[in-house]
Amino acid sequence: MPSSWLILIVLALAVIGYVGGRQRALAGAGGDARRLHSLPSYYGTNVAMKVAVPALLMMALWLVLQPFAVEQMIRSDIAEEASRSDRATSLVMADVRRVANGLDVAVARGSMTFDEAETMRVETSDVRARLADAGVALGSDVTAQVLISAQDYRALSATAGTLRTVVVLALALAGLIYGIAESRKDFRARNTVEQGIRALLILAASIAILTTIGIVLSLVFNTIEFFRLYPASDFFFSTTWSPSFGGGSELGILPLLWGTLYISFIALLVAVPIGLFAAVYLSEYATRQVRAVAKPAIEILAGIPTIVYGLFALLTVGPLLMKVFGDGGIGIMPAGTAVMTAGLVMGIMLIPFVSSLSDDIINAVPQSLRDGSYGLGATQSETIKQVILPAALPGIVGAVLLAASRAIGETMIVVLGAGAAARISGNPFEAMTTVTAKIVSQLTGDADFASPEALVAFALGMTLFVLTLALNVFALYIVRKYREQYE
Incomplete structure (x- = not known):
């Protein structure tokens, strides 16, 4: 059934x-x-x-x-x-x-009976033809x-x-x-129902926790298997990324880690100033009517699929940068896919993360702090610089670190905008790649999970997980340490 x-x-x-x-x-x-x-x-x-x-x-x-x-x-x-x-x-x-699903499709479409699907053999002359008629290729x-x-x-x-x-x-x-x-x-039906609902709520919370544990364990076990086949020292300290499924691979993470951090750094250079200035304007200067329109308009950026951002980087931002920095301009940008292309587009994507969170944090600063500053003769700009921003600083730092975690884990913008070259270079107009992009490439196709070339994807994922976890823990530490000064 x-x-x-x-x-x-x-x-x-x-x-x-x-x-x-x-x-x-x-x-x-x-x-x-x-x-x-x-x-x-x-x-x-x-x-x-x-x-x-x-x-x-x-x-x-x-x-x-x-x-x-x-x-x-x-x-x-x-x-x-x-x-x-x-x-x-x-x-x-x-x-x-695949073959089992094909047999089910063939039976459902009437190309063969259920008994034939159970008893036929590949050697039968018309088996492949009858399956092909049903749209199934053995x-x-x-x-x-x-x-x-x-x-x-x-x-x-x-x-x-x-x-x-x-x-x-x-x-x-x-x-x-x-x-x-x-x-x-x-x-006592009410007591039984309330206990049952409580058990369901606990189960729902447990499923979320167990799912997280399952994800971590799947990464851990496959990462351990990878390090049994490939030296950990070569993985963490080698500067060459050259996978080869035929053997002789060099799987150093440093070029990928450099590309990840470099692109994320450029993205934060774009997102943090624009997002923070937008948050200050919306919370302190904008009228209620302007805020009602501007804030939802900024938050629309967070709802755009990342593949759309990737296409925007590939088709618009990359060619635009080529006109300025490529052969038609300064001549320092060999192609449209580069660190700068992905960084700029990723920064645009991160603006609502910084802006919305910072706006909520600034609005949470008590009005009494503003009134006290104005009572001492400070102007609005002085109040913002010397009172409001310091009071909201822990939350703003947390918002920036959250945006950094989002940037580190981005994939589609990098795949379409940054290229696939694994290199360590300081030139932002060269093509580079990131950890997430290589995870996708190593697991694309028929991956043999007994080889280090496929298992390296789990080691890369585990490294990325530890990195983002450290950022989140640091953000939580900053928020908890400095919040008490203003409560």
Whole structure:
């Protein structure tokens, strides 16, 4: 049964449970809600929660674990095929999933029956033609063992799907029966519902935390595997980035780190002054009517997709800089893709981060500080320079460091605007690249995760994670240390 249908059935049972639990509680109280311990809606909500929550949680857990369990069951056959074809197990497994999906498409489009999809072999003369008619290309590298494994994959997935339907519906029906049975007039339904909602809130918070932990652990384990294959000293201290999937790679992070920090520095040179001046104007000088228009207009920049910024850098800013600094001008810029191109566009993207946060922080400065400064005879500009900005400085520093973290993690602007050259140079008009851009390039295509050339992406990601985490911790330290002076 499709997951969407199963969810609708569970929700329908929850609605039935809500109505049934509410009616049973009222019937037990002789139709008088005042004789109930809780409001009638609590009794219905209690039944609905007992129907929906366990069933949907089981379904979500099943959907997450089922692919891993199915792949583990056929991994031995895949390992034999991988050793025979001298390919990574993950790549063969990708072929198995692709063929299995192709068989499903062919059955759905009527190109073959379900039984044929389960029993056919690659050697059959019309198999490839019939799949091609359904828009599915097996490819010349698909062997008989891959096709057999794909059929096993489909069969196991279908069995697991049937079992999932039975378990989820059994949980929902059990919750319905149990919830209606306990809907008596003296049952503390309100307490149970509030405890259940509290548990759901804790679960939601735990999912966010566990997701973060899972991301970190996935980086850590793959980074450790990378350093087993490649020396850590060469990674951290080498000035050459020259990956080669055929072997003999030099994977030094320093050129990538230099490009990342250089582009981020130029972006902050653009974003911080403009964003801070805009925040001071909006909070201290602008009228209410101007502020109502100007602030949303600035914040629109934060909603523009980064790919659009990348195209803007590639098609507009790069050619414009070439006219001034390229062969038609000064002659120091060999191409439109350069550190300056990406830095300028990234700085424009970061303006609303600095502006909005700084504006909110400046507005949070107590009015009494302004009044005291004016009472001592200070002008508005003197008050801003000597009172308001020092009072808001911790928050402004935090906003700048947050913008720096955003700049360090940017990818699309760098890919389209800065080029792909991994070098250490002080010339901002040369092409360079960043850590994020190389993470994308190393994982593009059929990556063999047993090679250091693919695993280096996780080491790069871990380095980037530690760098941005350090910036965020430093920003938090600055804010907490100096905030007490003005509270």
